[in-house]
Amino acid sequence: MNASRLTDHTGYWMRMVSNAVSQEFARKVAGQDVTVAEWSFMRALYDLEPVPPSVLAEKMGMTKGAISKLAERLLAKGLVVRTENKDDKRAHSLSLTNEGRDKIPVLAALADENDAEFFDTLTREEHETLNRILKILAERRGLDATPVD
Amino acid sequence: MNASRLTDHTGYWMRMVSNAVSQEFARKVAGQDVTVAEWSFMRALYDLEPVPPSVLAEKMGMTKGAISKLAERLLAKGLVVRTENKDDKRAHSLSLTNEGRDKIPVLAALADENDAEFFDTLTREEHETLNRILKILAERRGLDATPVD
DNA sequence: TATTGTTATACTCTATAACTATA
C-alpha cells in the first residue's frame, strides 16, 4: 500500500467534487430562499407527487425523520402541501403547491448553470458517460433514478 | 423545460451517489473512531505533510476556520501534530503523528472495501473512466489531485 | 496595515430513538 494507491479511491474524489458542486449550487439557490436539500426534495416531488413521506425517504436515501423535518420547512415556506389519506388516518401524501411548482424551472435553470460551470470542461462524450454511470450507481442503490426512457 | 430534462442534472445525481457512498463509509470508519472529514484530512496530510493550514484549506476546498476546527479534533485524538515555524511565529505546519500515519493503511483498506461495494458493479472500463473524470474535475478546481504520474 | 490562524456563532443536514396516533 503506497502513497499513489491511496489517491485511487473513487469515493474520496467523488466526495471532493460533489461537495464543491453542491457548495457552489447552494450559493446560487440561496437567492431563491431554498437550500440544496430542499431543491432535491422538490425535484423528487415533481416526479413523484402525490407521495407519502415514507416512499420519498426510500427514494432519496434518507430517514423518515429527516424527510419530516425537510417537509415541515417547505410547508412553512408554502412550497409543499400535505393531503390527508381518507383510508388511513395515520398516512398522508406530499405534493408541491402551485408556488412550489412554479419555482421548479427557475431552480432547474440555476442547476443547468451550475452544471455548465463544472462539467462543460468535459468533452460531450465524457459528460454523457459520467451521467450514465451516476444513474447506474443510483439505480443499483434503489435511489430514484427515473425509469429508463 | 419538461420533466425528463430535470433528471439530467449531473450535480443532482452526483450528490445523490456521493452522499450514499460517504454515509456508508462513515459507518465503516466509525469503528476506528474517525469521521469521513477526518479521513479526508489525514489522507491529504499523508501527501502534503508538513503543510500549513492555509495550504490545506485551499487544497481541500475548505475555509481556514473549518480546517482549524478539524485540526483541533485530530490533535486531541493524537493523530496530528503542529510544528512551529521559526521564521514566522504566526504560522505553523501540520503533520501526522506516528499513530496517525499507522492508521492510514487501515482506513485505506476500509475505503477500498467501500469502493468495491459501490463501484464493482461497474465494468473495469467504466470505473477507470469515472476515476479519470473525477480527477479532471478536481484538478480544474484546484483541489489536491496529486500530480499526474 | 496586512497576514496567519483561532474562536464565536449560527445554520444545514442527518441520524437515532422515543413518542403519538391509528390500524
Add this chain to the structure above:
DNA sequence: TATAGTTATAGAGTATAACAATA
C-alpha cells in the same frame, strides 16, 4: 402489536465574521 409519521436530541460539517498575534 404493527405501522405511519413526528418530535427530541445530538453531533458532524461548514460558513461568516470578529479577534489575537505577528509581520
